[in-house]
Amino acid sequence: MKIAPIIDAIYEARSKGNNIGFRLVHTGQHYDKNMSDSFFEQLGIPEPDINLGAGGGTQAEQAAAIMVGYEKLLINEKSDLCLVVGDVTSTMACAIAAQKLHVPVAHVEAGIRSGDWTMPEEINRMVTDSITNYFFTTTEIANNNLRKSGVEEERIFFVGNTMIDTLLKHRHRFQKPSIWDELGLKNSEFIVMTLHRPANVDQEFKLRTLVDEIVTNSKDLPLIFPVHPRTKKILENLGISHPRLHMIEPLGYLEFNFLVENAKCVITDSGGITEETAVMGIPCMTLRDNTERPETISRGTNELIGTDPKAIKPNMEKLFSGNWKKGGEIEKWDGKTSERIVQHLLNIFSKK
Numbered sequence: 001m002k003i004a005p006i007i008d009a010i011y012e013a014r015s016k017g018n019n020i021g022f023r024l025v026h027t028g029q030h031y032d033k034n035m036s037d038s039f040f041e042q043l044g045i046p047e048p049d050i051n052l053g054a055g056g057g058t059q060a061e062q063a064a065a066i067m068v069g070y071e072k073l074l075i076n077e078k079s080d081l082c083l084v085v086g087d088v089t090s091t092m093a094c095a096i097a098a099q100k101l102h103v104p105v106a107h108v109e110a111g112i113r114s115g116d117w118t119m120p121e122e123i124n125r126m127v128t129d130s131i132t133n134y135f136f137t138t139t140e141i142a143n144n145n146l147r148k149s150g151v152e153e154e155r156i157f158f159v160g161n162t163m164i165d166t167l168l169k170h171r172h173r174f175q176k177p178s179i180w181d182e183l184g185l186k187n188s189e190f191i192v193m194t195l196h197r198p199a200n201v202d203q204e205f206k207l208r209t210l211v212d213e214i215v216t217n218s219k220d221l222p223l224i225f226p227v228h229p230r231t232k233k234i235l236e237n238l239g240i241s242h243p244r245l246h247m248i249e250p251l252g253y254l255e256f257n258f259l260v261e262n263a264k265c266v267i268t269d270s271g272g273i274t275e276e277t278a279v280m281g282i283p284c285m286t287l288r289d290n291t292e293r294p295e296t297i298s299r300g301t302n303e304l305i306g307t308d309p310k311a312i313k314p315n316m317e318k319l320f321s322g323n324w325k326k327g328g329e330i331e332k333w334d335g336k337t338s339e340r341i342v343q344h345l346l347n348i349f350s351k352k
Contacts, residue, residue, distance in 0.1 A: 001039065001162075001166045001253065001272070002085040002108060002109065002163055002166070003045065003085055004039075004043040004044065004045045004166050005162050005165035005169065005337070005338035006085075006162060006342065007024070009339050009342040012339070012342075013342050013343075018346055020345065020346060022083075023049045024045075025050045025051075025052065027051075027052045027054050027090040027093070028055040029055060029088060029089055038252040039252070041252075042254050043166060050073055052065070052069035052070060053069075054090075059089055059120055062089050063089050063092065063093040066089065066093035066097075067093045067094075067097045070093065071101065074101045078101065080104075081104055081106055082094055082095065082098035082103050082104070083345075084105065084106070084107055084128065085107075085108040085109055085162070086108070087109065087112070087121040087122075087292075089124060091107070092123075092124040092127045092128050095107070095128045095131055096127070105128075105131060105132045105134070106132070106133065106134040107132040107134070107135055107136065108162060108341065109137075109162075110128075110132060110136055110137050110142065110146065111129065111137045111138075111142030111156075112125060112137075112139075112292040112293065113125065113126075113142075113292055114290045114292040115290055116289070116290045118198075121271075122292070125292070130149075134157065134344070134345075135151060135155055135157065136157050136159045136341050136344070137157065137158050138161045138295075139330070140158065157341070158332065159332065159341050159344070160331075160332030160337035160340065161275060161333045161337055162338050163272060163275050163276065164276075164279055165335050165337050167276055167279055168279075168335035170253070170254060170257075171257075174261060175252075175258055176255070176258055179246065179259075180258075180259075183246065185222065185224075185262075188262065188263070188264045189221060189222075189264060190224055190259075190262075190264060191214075191218055191222070191224070191264050191266070192224050192226075192260055192265075192266045192267070192268075194225070194228065194266075194268045194273060195207070195228070195268070195287065196269065196270070197288065199269075199288070199307050200269050200307060201234055202234070204234060204238055206307075207231075207234060207235070207238065208238055209309040210312070211245070212309075213310070213313065214312055215242050215244065216313075217312050217316040217317075218244070218316060219320065220244070221244070222244050222246060223242075223244055224259055224263075225245060225246060225247045225248065226256060227247050227249070228250065235247065257276065260273070260276060260277060260282055261280050261282065263282055264319070265283035265284065265285065265319055266285070267285045268285070268287070269287045271291065271292055271293050274286055274291070274300070274302040275293060275300075275333075277296075277300070277302060278300025278302055278327055278330065279330075279333060281326065282301060283301050283319055283325075284300075284303070285305050285319075286303065286305065287305060288304060288306070289306050291304050299327060299329070299330045300327040300330065301324070301325060301327040303325075
């Protein structure tokens with residue numbers, strides 16, 4: 001989702017005579033069919049030039065496999081730049097391997113921070129940004145985080161959010177998933193749920209209580225819950241079921257966002273989804289105690305309600321009373337972020 005529009009912008013720059021190319025490396029970290037391959041198909045991403053096949057195992061095992069594979073690739077065919085996106089294990093591992101071979105690193109979505117070191121993503125962000133050369137940021141908040149850590153102004157490029165490039169480009173293509181007709185869903189008359197963070201799903205009693213509170217306080221609305229592979233195993237052990245709770249397989253990008261755009265609200269612990277709901281104007285409750293995307297709260301439709309199941313009821317009451325905030329525009333989340341990134345890259349390398 002974050003790479004697709006950058007590839008489009010590179011193609012566009014090449015069509016105008018600019019000397020820029022890319023090699024797409026799929027690390028294999030995300031190996032679930034619906035959470036990987038379908039995104040390539042639906043978003044028009046070309047087949048990866050390389051797939052390192054580093055899926056599975058612990059985070060340390062994944063990081064090691066990615067570093068070994070990417071290092072071999074760079075030794076055999078060195079690139080002028082390693083561009084990484086987001087905050088997953090692949091982001092950090094590829095940045096480390098590249099820098100050790102003296103390949104400069106550009107980090108898309110640099111500078112965001114939650115302050116929560118219990119989150120693997122936060123460690124990935126901090127390590128990546130500590131060895132990054134060029135920082136492409138989503139907000140002024142991220143810029144300030146980088147400045148505070150000592151990054152020079154000339155290495156910070158405030159470009160916006162590539163996730164929103166993808167959202168705006170494909171919004172007219174959103175596809176109705178089969179669950180829509182199967183359940184007779186109607187606009188604004190159902191709730192979408194996603195849960196995958198350890199703080200919410202690793203403790204069986206906590207997960208059960210969260211789900212029970214959501215079911216109890218959602219009136220008679222259907223609850224559509226595309227289940228992350230991580231969460232699925234735990235739910236199966238718990239034997240959770242309810243007539244209005246529909247646990248389904250992960251959806252493709254176009255199908256999932258069709259549901260989000262038409263939902264009464266979204267209940268999630270995902271950072272990326274809070275960005276999409278902010279732009280689409282859909283109420284969002286985030287079951288976390290912190291967020292690396294505060295702009296979705298200050299400018300968007302997101303509320304950070306914490307991980308205490310007791311927070312569900314008052315927030316549901318607020319939603320059903322019609323008092324949920326409307327949100328507004330977020331600077332540079334305009335669908336042109338990738339164009340800005342590629343132009344900056346052209347400028348950087350024209351000076352070398």
